[in-house]
Amino acid sequence: MRMNFTILLLCGLFACNQKQDNTLVWKQQVDSLRNRIDSAYAPGLGEFMSDIQVHHAKLWFAGKNGNWELANFEIGEIRESIDAIQKYCTDRPEIKELPMIHNPMDSLITSITDKNTEAFKRSFSRLTVTCNNCHQVTKHAFNVIKIPDTPPFTNQVFEKP
């Protein structure tokens, strides 16, 4: 009886030890994963902005030429970058100013849906003013955005195919 009890106790202790070992291994794995996530590459705000800059330019030539399908695509790309900034750039205090872009974006989307060139041009100007307003309030007034004069790429057709 006593022998059985001792065996049982030893088994219990062994199981407990195993459990502690497992917890340790699990903790180490979590730490290692956390380190990998922390050092994983994530685009910064400047990179998202450069991306927005490209689509802002493409959008102008698409809308100006009444290529509404392309315009719709380009504004979708801007929208994705805005969402990504909100998600990935939480370390940047400037992003609290980001919501100022929603209203001009909405008007622009409406003008594209309505295929209304005049409304598109007006809304595009308003969006561009908003880019600069945000740059001013976030101490980046030296980054001045304007309506582009020439298409940003010569290897893409902006007119309606």
Ligand code: HEC
């Ligand atoms: C949150 C407010 C905000 C809005 C809205 C905003 N920007 Fe920016 N933008 C910034 C900040 C902050 C930077 C500096 C980022 C950095 O530190 O690299 C910047 C940088 C830039 C740059 C310079 C990127 C580089 O690395 O050369 C461009 C180009 C740019 N923005 C374009 C735009 C355009 C186009 C729009 C409008 C469609 C826009 N931005 C709207 C805040 C904003």
